[in-house]
Amino acid sequence: MKTLAELAALRDKMKDKVALREGTGEKRIVVGMATCGIAAGARPVLNAFVVAINEAGLTGNVTVTQTGCIGICQYEPVVEVYESGKEKVTYVKMTSEKAQKVIEEHIKGGRPVKEYTIGEIKH
Numbered sequence: 001m002k003t004l005a006e007l008a009a010l011r012d013k014m015k016d017k018v019a020l021r022e023g024t025g026e027k028r029i030v031v032g033m034a035t036c037g038i039a040a041g042a043r044p045v046l047n048a049f050v051v052a053i054n055e056a057g058l059t060g061n062v063t064v065t066q067t068g069c070i071g072i073c074q075y076e077p078v079v080e081v082y083e084s085g086k087e088k089v090t091y092v093k094m095t096s097e098k099a100q101k102v103i104e105e106h107i108k109g110g111r112p113v114k115e116y117t118i119g120e121i122k123h
Helices: 004-022 035-040 042-055 096-108
Strands: 027-032 062-067 079-083 089-091
Touching: 027 035, 027 042, 035 042, 042 062, 042 096, 079 096, 089 096
Parallel strands: 027 062
Antiparallel strands: 027 079, 079 089
């Protein structure tokens, strides 16, 4: 990057992704990004949610954000989905592929993907 114009172009290109992470949508997807989550693969999971929400045109209704330690390191990567008036859903051992299914069935369809939740995981 050598000019102010190049910097401005990069800022404009990334604006949607930053707004997506900071929005105030009806649904909130929170990805655990502490050291344990990152080591277990949370970064690609976060990116998969950001890209899928953006591509689906849901940025006005869904916020994707990150947090530190959620406290259940053995189940990382962990994703929590919050919806007003509903109980939080905690997804565990997430992957980018599982994120796609959560977007389709839970975020768009309103039906949590039970087999990915902490209550369904085999201890």
